[in-house]
Amino acid sequence: MVDLTVEIAPGLILKNPVLTASGTFGYGREYAPYFDIAKLGGIITKGLSLEPKTGNPGIRITETACGMLNAIGLENIGIEQFLSMELPLLRKLGAVVIVNIFGQEQADYAALAARLDGVEGISALEINISCPNVKAGGIQFGTDPAAAAKLVAAVRQATSLPLITKLSPNVSDIVAIAQAVVEAGSDALSLINTLMGMAIDLDRKKPILGNTTGGLSGPAIKPVALRMVYQVASAVSVPVIGIGGIVNQRDALEFLLAGATAVEIGTASFINPQSAALIVAGIENYLDRQGCKRVVDFIGSLEKNPA
Amino acid sequence: MAGIRCWTLFLFNAEIIDKQKLSQGIFRLRLKSGKDFCRAAKPGRFVMLGIDNSLFDPLLRRPFGLCRWHEEWFEVVIKNVGRGSAQLCQLEKGGSVAVHGPLGNGYPQQKTEEGEVSPLFLVAGGMGIASIASYIFSALDSNQSLTETFLFYGAASYAELILLNELTAAVALGLRIKTITDDGSCGRHGLVTQILAAELLNNSQARIFACGPEAMLKSVQKILQTGGNEGYLSLENRMACGFGVCLGCVQTVFAETGAGGVETAKVCTQGPVFPARKVIF
Ligand SMILES: Cc1cc2nc3c(=O)[nH]c(=O)nc-3n(C[C@H](O)[C@H](O)[C@H](O)COP(=O)(O)O)c2cc1C
Ligand code: FES
Numbered sequence: 001m002v003d004l005t006v007e008i009a010p011g012l013i014l015k016n017p018v019l020t021a022s023g024t025f026g027y028g029r030e031y032a033p034y035f036d037i038a039k040l041g042g043i044i045t046k047g048l049s050l051e052p053k054t055g056n057p058g059i060r061i062t063e064t065a066c067g068m069l070n071a072i073g074l075e076n077i078g079i080e081q082f083l084s085m086e087l088p089l090l091r092k093l094g095a096v097v098i099v100n101i102f103g104q105e106q107a108d109y110a111a112l113a114a115r116l117d118g119v120e121g122i123s124a125l126e127i128n129i130s131c132p133n134v135k136a137g138g139i140q141f142g143t144d145p146a147a148a149a150k151l152v153a154a155v156r157q158a159t160s161l162p163l164i165t166k167l168s169p170n171v172s173d174i175v176a177i178a179q180a181v182v183e184a185g186s187d188a189l190s191l192i193n194t195l196m197g198m199a200i201d202l203d204r205k206k207p208i209l210g211n212t213t214g215g216l217s218g219p220a221i222k223p224v225a226l227r228m229v230y231q232v233a234s235a236v237s238v239p240v241i242g243i244g245g246i247v248n249q250r251d252a253l254e255f256l257l258a259g260a261t262a263v264e265i266g267t268a269s270f271i272n273p274q275s276a277a278l279i280v281a282g283i284e285n286y287l288d289r290q291g292c293k294r295v296v297d298f299i300g301s302l303e304k305n306p307a
Numbered sequence: 308m309a310g311i312r313c314w315t316l317f318l319f320n321a322e323i324i325d326k327q328k329l330s331q332g333i334f335r336l337r338l339k340s341g342k343d344f345c346r347a348a349k350p351g352r353f354v355m356l357g358i359d360n361s362l363f364d365p366l367l368r369r370p371f372g373l374c375r376w377h378e379e380w381f382e383v384v385i386k387n388v389g390r391g392s393a394q395l396c397q398l399e400k401g402g403s404v405a406v407h408g409p410l411g412n413g414y415p416q417q418k419t420e421e422g423e424v425s426p427l428f429l430v431a432g433g434m435g436i437a438s439i440a441s442y443i444f445s446a447l448d449s450n451q452s453l454t455e456t457f458l459f460y461g462a463a464s465y466a467e468l469i470l471l472n473e474l475t476a477a478v479a480l481g482l483r484i485k486t487i488t489d490d491g492s493c494g495r496h497g498l499v500t501q502i503l504a505a506e507l508l509n510n511s512q513a514r515i516f517a518c519g520p521e522a523m524l525k526s527v528q529k530i531l532q533t534g535g536n537e538g539y540l541s542l543e544n545r546m547a548c549g550f551g552v553c554l555g556c557v558q559t560v561f562a563e564t565g566a567g568g569v570e571t572a573k574v575c576t577q578g579p580v581f582p583a584r585k586v587i588f
Contacts (some may be wrong), residue, residue, distance in 0.1 A: 006547060020457070023553075023554075024552065024553065025552060026551060027554035030550060030552045031552070032553050033316050034318070035314070046554075054570075054571055055557070055571065056528075057559070059545060060554070060555045060556075061545055061546075061547045061553065061555035061556075062545070063365060063366055063367050063390070063391070066362070066363050066364045066366060067366060068366060068367060070547070070553070070555060072553070072554045072555065075554050075557070075571065185508055191516075218363070218366050219363045219364075219366070246362060267366070267547075268390065269548075270355060270367060270547045270548040270552065270554070271363075271366065271367060271368060271403075272318065272551055273318070273407070273550065274318065274549075
């Protein structure tokens with residue numbers, strides 16, 4: 001038996017370090033027919049806004065080499081419908097629920113945080129300051145350390161829930177943003193969101209995606225994600241959650257070595273709905289074979305000298 | 308919204324027990340499955356198929372309509388159109404395919420009013436035949452009558468009128484078939500929607516099930532609006548997940564509440580078959 005528990009924010013202890021990435025796990029219920037979602041460290045919901053949102057028109061997804069581009073546009077049912085229609089079922093299923101939030105402006109984020117403060121069945125908030133697919137989807141907060149810090153401070157004021165700030169890789173210095181939001185009161189960081197990309201239909205001479213550009217995810221982005229997690233985890237003292245191209249336990253364990261306290265599984269869940277559960281089992285198995293009794297001993301144990 | 312979907316879902320690796328070339332770049336794979344899988348199959352439902360590859364390229368699974376099934380196998384028809392389908396087409400008998408499904412909702416049941424079956428027009432364009440054929444094969448395999456059922460089938464050329472031989476077996480059950488090709492190499496010369504428009508003129512009671520390229524479905528929808536007939540379109544939007552979590556496949560539709568409001572529907576879980584009047588192209 002390996003002790004897989006990790007603490008991703010003060011007082012928030014997860015039974016294992018595997019979470020699901022926002023926008024790839026629906027509202028959780030969709031996965032219930034495939035495995036017991038209570039077995040995960042936690043689930044992170046699709047990004048929620050104050051009001052329901054319809055998303056982008058036209059083609060929203062296209063596959064690229066070892067990855068995919070998406071331009072969903074943060075379509076979601078809105079916070080109220082989530083609380084009345086989805087949360088009760090998630091609680092019944094026994095899942096640890098982390099709500100991913102976004103807004104047009106700072107006040108929206110604060111209002112969402114205030115609305116969710118004290119709601120039973122919600123363990124933490126993940127603040128999306130990094131979606132590349134909507135003009136007002138937070139990206140303007142995600143690229144400027146001062147704006148990011150101001151936003152997080154406002155959310156911090158509005159709630160006592162643990163706060164995880166989700167960072168964009170589409171910046172010149174991710175460490176500067178990371179330090180700024182930790183300073184402003186974020187209890188943990190998650191990274192990375194998708195990398196901004198584009199796909200072109202050569203014969204029609206047109207962009208493929210309805211939104212022209214989209215967010216790249218999947219194995220194609222793993223090296224970038226790993227590098228950023230490594231740099232950020234080395235620079236801040238709060239827990240870091242690694243995201244980007246994780247499809248199996250080996251990928252997940254590499255992020256833990258690089259300093260991530262937990263990981264989120266994204267695109268892999270589209271391919272095999274059971275991915276996150278398989279990765280939990282895979283991590284346990286690997287550590288057991290290595291004779292490692294506690295996952296926390298493995299986290300950040302990367303040796304500095306290259307192979 | 309409430310409640311968990313109660314369809315039986317399967318995730319498994321299936322052995323290819325037969326592979327057949329139907330036309331240039333078009334193959335039929337017969338995959339091994341359990342009896343429970345076949346019980347959950349239904350005309351118009353689909354599966355997500357992938358190749359178990361450690362390189363994750365291609366990455367996502369691809370949707371394919373269930374074409375035919377029987378106790379311990381099911382068949383899909385795959386046209387080589389891109390990286391995902393190309394790799395699936397290269398697999399040989401004895402190889403393995405990752406299967407997720409059956410997914411989605413199929414075609415509605417044949418309507419009978421006071422014992423009278425109303426005519427059913429099945430309209431297939433190109434690869435849309437794979438989905439439409441599932442309705443006919445399912446009747447054929449359960450020895451169900453196909454009286455008052457008409458298949459209007461169009462393709463680019465005679466060579467691409469795949470499955471025609473097997474579908475002809477259903478003529479014994481009452482099915483009537485009309486073909487049309489873009490180049491006139493079989494049946495009339497033209498588009499399948501021309502047959503539909505002509506046949507609807509003297510058939511106001513007919514219901515329509517259609518599957519094919521978007522341009523064809525748009526045209527079917529327009530023809531139905533003129534005639535006032537009830538119809539269903541099977542959409543083939545791009546999909547990343549196939550089970551309602553990525554929101555990549557959505558289609559704009561008229562809202563259930565009426566009053567002209569619009570909303571988005573997930574083609575994978577709320578479709579792929581939609582009432583024609585709901586779809587907004
Ligand atoms: C279809 C899709 C929708 C997404 N929606 C959201 C979202 O609503 N909020 C968010 O913070 N991240 C969203 N993401 C980003 C993922 O949570 C994750 O950061 C990214 O996909 C990288 O991880 P992966 O390579 O494991 O998929 C989305 C990603 C995809 C592919
Ligand atoms: S294909 Fe993912 S929601 Fe339909």
